[in-house]
Amino acid sequence: MKSDKLVSFITVNYNQMELTLELIESIYKYATVSFEIVVVDNKSRFNPKETINRLYPDVKVIVSGVNRGFAGGNNIGLEACTGAYLFFINNDAVLTKGSLSTLLGTFKQYPKAGIVCPLICYYPEDNATTDIIQYAGATNVHPFTGRNKILGEREIDQRQYRQSKPTFYAHGAAMIVPRTVIDEVGPMSEDYFLYYEELDWSERIRKAGYSIIMEPQAKVYHKESVSVGKLNPMKTYYLTRNRILFMATNRRKVEFILFALFLFLFTIPKSVVKYIINGQKAHLRAFCKAIVWHFRAERSPVANL
Secondary structure, eight states, X not given: OOOSOSEEEEEEESSOHHHHHHHHHHHHHHOOSOEEXXXXXXSOSSOOHHHHHHHOTTSEEEXXXXXXXXXXXXXXXXXXXXXXXXXXXXXXXXXXXXXXXXXXXXXXXXXXXXXXXXXXXXXXXXXXXXXXXXXXXXXXXXTTTOOOOBTTTTOBOSSOOOSOEEXXXXXXXXXXXXXXXXXXXXXXXXXXXXXXXXHHHHHHHHHTTOEEEEEEEEEEEEOTTTTTOTTOHHHHHHHHHHHHHHHHHHSOHHHHHHHHHHIIXXXXXXXXXXXXXXXXXXXXXHHHHHHXXXXXXXXXXXXXX
């Protein structure tokens, strides 16, 4: 499918049309190259197509009949895109001035870059005079714990991250990928539904010989966890379930056995005690269901909480 568009923006909407409109507005305001925008609605309660197209007639709005999660929604949008670069961006994020051209320029500096991510900061609160970093790269997932660290998280942005650099994992809130890389590696796995899919994708892209680059000269603001909620049991479920799935998929058998021992001897007892002491019954149920999911013969990616 040929197009004169250089960049295709893909975003997934789920019951957050106002946020999606703010993202679209920021793209039209700050994108300085030819682009198209594809919005995939993941079966929201209210169909946003009419409202979005009334305000932005050129935006492609795809209304899915089923909620296929983060990866699934983005993959639906991918089929409608024509750009040479695919910019996957959360609907609760906003672009900033110069960020797109800077990200595209990073691919010239790193010809084997498979994904380039901007510096991601939490959306500033009213009267805020400083930016708080959410993502400035990521460490490798630990072979025992199945966890990793997000670099720069909660730090005040004082331009301490100035140089673009390779990192282990992209951040799903904002990542730009050449179409040629997706053609070679394939799209994100829909097995995860929510969380860890960009880590899995980063692993596959790095194994194919590409690098993941964090470009701090480009900035995106992110209103984190708006659609799911910071303390939502659904988040507990998917983070727990997909942490195990990621390790089973991306680590050698010996490494996964060591991880499983750590999981059953330390992680599970500690988490159960924590939820009981804190009276978080819903989180405890979600956590237990996430563990049990891996022992079922039929494993649906969609949570039944």
